[in-house]
Amino acid sequence: MFFGTITFGQNVRIDTLDLKKSEQFNELQSDKMNFPIIRTGNKKIDSLINSDLKNKFTSNEYPIESIETTLIKWADDRIIYLDFEVTYNQNGILSLNISAEGCGAYCTYWTDYYNYSVISGKLLNISEIVDTTGEFNTRIYKDKEAQFQQQKKELKEMLNDPDAELDQSTYEWALEYYENCENSFDLKSFAIYPDYIEIIKRCYLPNAIKNLTPFLSFKYKKSEIKKYLKIKN
Numbered sequence: 001m002f003f004g005t006i007t008f009g010q011n012v013r014i015d016t017l018d019l020k021k022s023e024q025f026n027e028l029q030s031d032k033m034n035f036p037i038i039r040t041g042n043k044k045i046d047s048l049i050n051s052d053l054k055n056k057f058t059s060n061e062y063p064i065e066s067i068e069t070t071l072i073k074w075a076d077d078r079i080i081y082l083d084f085e086v087t088y089n090q091n092g093i094l095s096l097n098i099s100a101e102g103c104g105a106y107c108t109y110w111t112d113y114y115n116y117s118v119i120s121g122k123l124l125n126i127s128e129i130v131d132t133t134g135e136f137n138t139r140i141y142k143d144k145e146a147q148f149q150q151q152k153k154e155l156k157e158m159l160n161d162p163d164a165e166l167d168q169s170t171y172e173w174a175l176e177y178y179e180n181c182e183n184s185f186d187l188k189s190f191a192i193y194p195d196y197i198e199i200i201k202r203c204y205l206p207n208a209i210k211n212l213t214p215f216l217s218f219k220y221k222k223s224e225i226k227k228y229l230k231i232k233n
Contacts, residue, residue, distance in 0.1 A: 012089055012118055013039040017068065022077045025103045030081040035071055036096060040118045048121030049094075056123075057098055057112055078102050081109070088192040091232045092119045093129075095192035106207045113191050113200060126187045130197060131228040140187070140199065143218050148182045151214040158212075166212075174212045177205045181214070196221045 015037035021029050038049045054067045062070040075082070081101035088095035099111040115124040126132055132140065152175065158164040159171040181203035189200045201216035222233050 012041075012094060014086060015039055017071065019071055019075055019079075019082065022075070022080050022103075024077040025080045028080045028103060028107065030101070032081055032083040033075070033079070034083045035067075036084045036086075036098070037067065038094065038116075038118075045118065045121040049116050049118070052121075052123055053098075053114060053116075056114070078104060080107070088194060090194070092117055093124065093192065093231060094118050097191060106210075108207075110202070111200075113189050115190065115192060126190050126197075126199070129190075129192065129229070129231055130225060131230060132187055136225060136228045140218060141185075144182070144185050144201070144216070147216050147218070148178065148214075151216070152178055155212065155214075170209060170212075174205065174209050177203065177209075178214060181216075195223075197225070 017035045017037055019033040019035065021031075021033055036053070038046060038053070040046055040049070050067055054070055055063055058070055058074045061074055065073070079100055079102050081099070083100075084096055084098045086094070086096045093115065094117075095113075095115045097111050097113045099109070101107055101109040115129070116122065117124055130136065155166075155171065155174060155178065158166045159168065181201065185201055187199055189202065191198045191200065196219050198220075199218040201218075203214050203216070205213045222229060226233060
């Protein structure tokens with residue numbers, strides 16, 4: 001293991017835990033095996049954030065183990081890529097995302113998003129960042145409907161394109177997952193940036209049709225939603 005350091009404002013420091021690389025998938029292994037360790041200068045806050053981040057990212061697989069031990073066991077020769085990005089670190093709020101790729105019978109790539117108060121150590125939900133009721137909520141759901149309709153339109157175009165090699169049964173199979181994803185839409189996954197807020201909806205399709213997975217992203221400039229913001233711009 002190796003620890004590197006990235007320093008931000010507010011005396012919040014991000015240490016980088018560099019994990020051992022997989023030997024089982026050596027031909028696929030990325031050079032990046034980095035996990036963030038948050039250092040606010042307050043040990044209690046650090047413990048709250050780092051424990052919560054570790055447990056949420058690893059699906060609470062080793063809840064009482066240390067961060068280092070948990071990640072070693074969790075990665076366990078199956079994770080070939082692990083890295084993070086800090087998108088916002090101002091006004092007592094830290095927004096970051098962690099991306100990983102794991103391999104077994106198939107390889108799967110994903111990104112999870114986290115937003116914390118570096119004052120309380122609490123994981124923040126979007127309603128604590130912006131008012132998601134009323135007009136703004138209506139706008140989000142209109143945008144959601146428009147994006148899903150566009151994704152379905154593109155899927156239909158693939159069905160009608162001989163070069164896409166998408167048959168009717170596969171189209172209907174994928175469409176069912178699209179509709180399930182749309183019906184389960186929520187505002188749990190989001191990221192904060194200096195100039196905008198992004199809401200992300202991740203859809204899951206079986207490995208056989210994973211190439212048809214839609215990506216839904218909704219970006220709102222802070223200057224345009226200023227009256228709904230609950231944080232300093």
